[in-house]
Amino acid sequence: MNRRDWMKSAAAAGAAAALPLDSFAALPQQGSGGRAKVETEIKRLNLRHTWTTTMASDTFRDVIMVRYTRDGVTGYGEGAPIIRYKENAVNAQKAINSILDLLESADPWEFDKLMIEFNRRVPGEHAAKAAIDIALMDWIGKKVNVPIYRYLGLDPKDTPVTTFTIGMDTPEVVKQKTLEAAPYPVLKVKVGPNVPDESMIDTIRSVTDKPLRVDANEGWTNKEDVVRKIEWLEKKNVEFMEQPLPAAVPLEDIRWIRERVSMPLIADEACTEAKMIPTLLQVYDGVNVKLDKAGGIMESYRWIKMARAYGKKVMLGCMISSSCTCTAAAHLSPLVDYADLDGPLLISNDPFRGVQYDKAKLILADKPGLGITLA
């Protein structure tokens, strides 16, 4: 992304609605002079392969990018709107523009308070919130010259490996994708009723016996089917299954499955708020935390710390995102068991260079903030 793109979008964002005066914006600034400049841009990320899940089939995804500049320091943020929750990049940009005066006038050092206020004023729009929170934390980290993993007291050597996702496709393409994924020791497979699951798994197994993690994305509707499916998958070196049934099914249905299989079950679409985590963990074995779902680094940190209080599994996932979001998530990854942060590997026009993959192990640079650079 070049400077001109940012300027262009900044001009469009300039028409910020006049906000009613409130105590927050009126408070005197602490420690930082002047105002921030908050620029947004809708960025189209092109996929290397057409991406098929039970929900959609696409060749690109639009994300919202944020550039937060204050005191000569710039923080970058990104949010990938989740279609499942009816979010899109245009509305994410509108959400940010609707509180632009707050974002530009508030002290970034009051980032906790600022995000609470964002949540109070704008319901939903988690991608927009993620983009702002990530940009703020990048700014904070740069300001104190500390990588975010260090800011949170974590050891970057503790990052897990990431899975590499094999999307649904024809057997020929699945086979080719699997071969291309040779450097990645664990694969994630999207399964569901729109493809013959068994043949998809068998196709992968015809090429490799490395561990698989399967994501049904709410694809099934019948708990008996799920148990049958899992019983079959348990013989195929599958480590766990994400979200077999729709998020809205009674938890008793998940418990019913839980009692009949040994494979761990991870909640993804079912988990959309911090307060759901303790309840979900009564039946699920873990939760999939995504920055775009929680609304940024610090809310994901809360989700992870809540799940950890129960000693259950935590997975860090991503949407189709650039190295901005995936690096932000990677900074939290020393706290989790499983990572699915392959976004940058799936796109062909990553605007950033960030987290690196050493045979799939996430490698974070010892650089301030996110530690990302423009590509």
Place this chain on the structure above:
Amino acid sequence: MNRRDWMKSAAAAGAAAALPLDSFAALPQQGSGGRAKVETEIKRLNLRHTWTTTMASDTFRDVIMVRYTRDGVTGYGEGAPIIRYKENAVNAQKAINSILDLLESADPWEFDKLMIEFNRRVPGEHAAKAAIDIALMDWIGKKVNVPIYRYLGLDPKDTPVTTFTIGMDTPEVVKQKTLEAAPYPVLKVKVGPNVPDESMIDTIRSVTDKPLRVDANEGWTNKEDVVRKIEWLEKKNVEFMEQPLPAAVPLEDIRWIRERVSMPLIADEACTEAKMIPTLLQVYDGVNVKLDKAGGIMESYRWIKMARAYGKKVMLGCMISSSCTCTAAAHLSPLVDYADLDGPLLISNDPFRGVQYDKAKLILADKPGLGITLA
């Protein structure tokens, strides 16, 4: 960190993983040279007034003080062992000494990992953990030249007022203490079966009509008594009640009370672990978070963020502590509804100068770390 360093640490990490016992201390240091010096001292805090609760009557309390020095920067920490949980200062000091090599060799920037390891090696001993965590966060804040409230993204203007505690005593002394508490707009009153509650409240009410918060410290055993007591207190401008029944009573007993009175009920002794919070908040209206109970600033931060996920009330309390612990708690206080951080006001030999009280409102200095100085 350059590529060579990464290779080096990857190699070291691989070797450490093979070690059966202690991979933590064997890992290479990140970013800080040398070792820390960790000094502990049992400090006797003298009370201005003899302190009576349903549990004990004392003229002093012993706390564990920690001084953490590394790279020329010193962080201070304090933990007040909670008698209720069978903790004492001697054992707290032993707990710290038992992992002294870890504490001195670990990178303080891996404070999250370090506290997880402390918890893994030493069960209980929350005062010891609080002292270490507070000292580490003081060190971190000083290292990046940022007050802890800022490090956590909070606005120091959002601090609440603290209550001032009136201990159980003869009517004459209670009356005198209440008069001395004139600057404090909200009083906390310890009640329980060992004193005639009604006369204690009536004595205070003979001098002032300011709001009261009452703490029963598990003093009653009978839920019918509690309802009767609360019905009486509801006419006396009492804002809420802490822990009316023993921590171990079935939550249904609290619910039974909850359904019969309007006064909010706050869990204190019942809440000893993060994972209890969502369950307790199904019947209690809030929780009392204490650094000495949770084990420091960052674990208290987790407790507060968990409770906040349910939109319930959060109180920050303290034991008999100096300005070290109470200032540490005050840094978190912009996140909470109620503060009971009067420790420094109750002792006559505070070793530190820290949080100030402006007509009971907590005032935090814009100084790095805790912002405390030796008295």
